[in-house]
Amino acid sequence: MNEPLSEVPSVAPLSETELALFNRWWHAANYLSVGQIYLMANPLLREPLQLEHTKPRLLGHWGTTPGLNFLWLHLNRIIRARETSVLFIAGPGHGAPGLIASTYLEGTYSEYFPEVSQDLDGLGRLMKQFSFPGGIPSHAAATTPGSIHEGGELGYSLSHAYGAAFDNPDLVVACVIGDGEAETGPLATSWHSNKFVDPATDGAVLPILHLNGYKIANPTILARIAPRELAALLRGYGYDPIFVEGHDPDPMHQKMAAAMDLAFDRIAAIQKAAREDGKTERPAWPMIVLRSPKGWTGPKEIDGLRTEGYWRSHQVPFSDLTHPGHLQALETWLRSYRPDDLFDESGRLFPEIAALAPSGTLRMSANPHANGGQLKRPLRLPDIADYAVAVTSPGHETGESTRVMGEWLRDVMKLNLEARNFRVLSPDENNSNRLNAVLDVTNRAWNAETFDYDDHLARDGHVMEILSEHTCQGWLEGYLLTGRHGFLSCYEAFIHIVDSMVNQHAKWLKTAAEVPWRRSIASLNYLLTSHVWRQDHNGFSHQDPGFIDHVINKKAEFVRVYLPPDANTLLWTTAHCLQSWDRINVIVAGKQPEPQWLGLDDAIRHCEAGIGIWEWASNDKGGTPDVVMACAGDVPTLETLAAVKLLREHAPDLKVRVINVVDLMTLDSPSQHPHGLDDASFDALFTLDRPVIFAFHGYPQLIHKLIYRRANARNFHVHGFREEGSTTTPFDMVVRNHLDRFHLVSNVIDRVPGLATRAAYAKQAIRDKLVDHSRYIAEHGRDLPEIEAWRWS
Structure with a gap:
């Protein structure tokens, strides 16, 4: 032995x-x-x-x-x-x-x-x-x-x-x-x-x-x-x-x-x-x-x-x-x-x-790579205007947001390939997450056996894929801490695998910020896609939006969560994150075809604020809304706008304000997070006393946690993931969790004073439509044609 x-x-x-x-x-x-x-x-x-x-x-x-x-x-x-x-x-x-x-x-x-x-x-x-x-x-x-x-x-x-x-x-x-x-x-x-x-x-x-x-x-x-x-x-x-x-x-x-x-x-x-x-x-x-x-x-x-x-x-x-x-x-x-x-x-x-001991920077204790901020160089980034989706009117065009992002990341890679300071990582999901375009300018890093029919494998590739979230995370942390930049995409449900690694990195960032000689490093950037609302084919095991709950518990100065609703807002968000330092940036965006809401100029203005009224979807200008319809996330945005359209049909006199949230941390109090809206701005958006029906990408409790200090917190009614899922249709996923347009409208009818009696027929129609939905998917295995073909305009 x-x-x-x-x-x-x-x-x-x-x-x-x-x-x-x-x-x-x-x-x-x-x-x-x-x-x-x-x-x-x-x-x-x-x-x-x-x-x-x-x-x-x-x-x-x-x-x-x-x-x-x-x-x-x-x-x-x-x-x-x-x-x-x-x-x-x-x-x-x-x-x-x-x-x-x-x-x-x-x-x-x-x-x-x-x-x-x-x-x-x-x-x-x-x-x-x-x-x-x-x-x-x-x-x-x-x-x-x-x-x-x-x-x-x-x-x-x-x-x-x-x-x-x-x-x-x-x-x-x-x-x-x-x-x-x-x-x-x-x-x-x-x-x-x-x-x-x-x-x-x-x-x-x-x-x-x-x-x-x-x-x-x-x-x-x-x-x-x-x-x-x-x-x-x-x-x-x-x-x-x-x-x-x-x-x-x-x-x-x-x-x-x-x-x-x-x-x-x-x-x-x-x-x-x-x-x-x-x-x-x-x-x-x-x-x-x-x-x-x-x-x-x-x-x-x-x-x-x-x-x-x-x-x-x-x-x-x-x-x-x-x-x-x-x-x-x-x-x-x-x-x-x-x-x-x-x-x-x-x-x-x-x-x-x-x-x-060696001398100078040859000492291991003084090696500049151990204080990577000394070596960092900003990335060269292409202009997002060259990749923007043309939007003739809100919701008219459809597109795959992460595929558009992949085309932009391709050229980020191209501009920085000679400098060798940028890598894209994913646990065997780069193409699944629609970032295929990056492979147009580099290959997957690979130095094991290669066959002539293999796809984009090379020793000097800068796309890193291994079926281990831990290893991808560890590689990226080591790369960032020694002064370089990177971007990690992952299925939303399985990024939890690195929860404790994120803990450690967040604690490192906090401690490093308190050490005068530590220099800033590039941010740890995540794209979470294949998310909870579009995992109908993989089912319940792949349905979990809780990583954002985990991240926001970290020290506020170092964490950001973004929920861009379409391709142009995703472009702005990604460019913003790649230019940031000392952050853990979490971007959640779907990879499936979905409506495109904002042209680039509007997207930039919206993202700069992180939150705002979508005037084109609202009808309360010049007055006080009867109800605020808020949304954060691509699927919640779609369902909110579909609900607003139903309200216009069934309650045309109802004054509705639509608010979309891209930067989730704007909801927090400014005393708790640097991106939090001041109380006056928050109250101006959400009112002091009107019901707020909030469609949220994740667990509803998170919104309540963020807004509990606000004056109108008691009137927030949040729809989100209720831990209900299955291998089912995309629309049935939102129905099971009461995030769908019909449940949102029903909640509006229940919450707006005096509306319940005036909209009794509307509520009955909604109930009947949900019955029709269940019967249709059970027979046909797909969503109702009117759901699949729905458009805002």
Whole structure:
């Protein structure tokens, strides 16, 4: 079971002098890591350790940290020797003690946070701030120099790494993958990202699988399978693994130095073969497997119980420092690193140790790709006027809105293809979502086997498709965080798969905005199509509009939700989103043929405001409406206008105001969202006391949540998705959820004072029409001809 498997050459790249210095750096990083977990004073133990020197709440994770410190040190050697740009991604959760320690040793941390200076006072602040009120978290975050990876949730490191490497030919991304993290679904899929890398134009990812054997309280799977089985698995993924295994530091330093040399030699050879020799077959990229003890260099036992090399070292190896012997054990552990041999009298790292770090932006903690806003370039965007749908009168023309968007995105791609800073991503749905036109100017990225009958597959393609929402999201995040732009389309119901990834990105944006040296990055842009109201063929499993509910719970400054009702409003919205920074933009638009309502000029005016009265559909100008008919979303807009037309037939004297909402956040209070309408403007639109019948794309509760502070909130009656669905006709979907024109009209009759008695015959006609509808679809399998052929004008 524990049969060693190693491909590392039996060489010793490090001299005795280098080996001694390597151990001193590693000791310094490990010492600072332990100090961050435990200490709030006496940072260099210049006096005997007392209980008051330690933190009252001990938080953090030690187990993975010494391995991260070890790898950072050895990557620094490669960077110095080869002047290679390396981005470090730490996948193991809560590994921040090591990352912070290494960035501090490189001097970068003090440059970004001058109060954490390179002296005794700075060391004290460094240690106290960790997992302390007002301080920094125990995982990598936007406050961590050199990081693009939010370490609060496991599974996304490798997809982030590949996203960073795409279109970055001079970058190597070293991605450390924890063996616990390797058990997550997103990580397991992201191994296949190597089939999408073009060695001629992309950078390289060096995965480093860190096998330290344990999670919080259990063994890890990959550490407990036979080494040859593990090697076969990794080779099956398309990698060429290099194994580094052991416990004793000196041999391990020599093995890792040799392994790093071998890995970077292989990367250089692969890239040379592709870039200079034109070699096209997919290479087996190198990766490193590091097998080292959990909590390496920590206490072997505590209270007679195994600690190093076991799950007990995963977090804080021992936390009750009032327990007899524990405070002494902590001091013995800290002093085992010989801090006086690492830091001088003033608390500064000895210069011969500091010299192991690269200089300037070659330091991983100062790599500009880790602060991608420094590298960002605005996209070149074509004029949306060249793609606009001509609308002779509202509702007269029909069109597929996302197909029009796809033609515009095609030329966005064309204008930015040479700059290689824009990609379109989708989980196998690019064409299904009507964005086919993008393939006119680029191909799908693909570096696996290709047949002569394959469609638009090429190594250098900029359309990214893999049937994994997690991987698409991770690629895009890595791409954006390193200074580029992208656009992700997805079926609406299944974007929920990345809910927690959106959480993490939203938290990153919020934290980054509070860090002065973090620069803005391009927005995370979603198109959600194949949506709830046009999933009649796939049925109930594909019917869920709740992602927008999830998104608006995030911090208001960073989220936007748009519901353009036609192609021209979709064009404006997409162009607007691609020009924005530091946002999560969600656009919901259907891909089926639908009426086109607004010419481009009207669409621009409407979208600039985000909400407005459609005068051509209203008849209350110069007076007060009897009812406000509001809508948000393409299908709700269609049904609202059909309802208004019915009202004109059955209640011609009724004064109706039609309001369409494109920017959903305009409904919110301005105290809660920067796009929220002020109260006076909101009241002018929706009145203070008239009924508002609101047809909404999503769950009705969301509108009530947004408008509950408004003066007329009690008179809002919202129709939306009621969790009723099936494999049925398009119109039956809206009928089942009471979003259809007939239910909307019925609600108007019920809500407008005095209308019920005057419109009794209309209500009976509506009831009869719904009966006719049910009978017709049951017999013919399609909607009533008058529904299918309906037009506004």
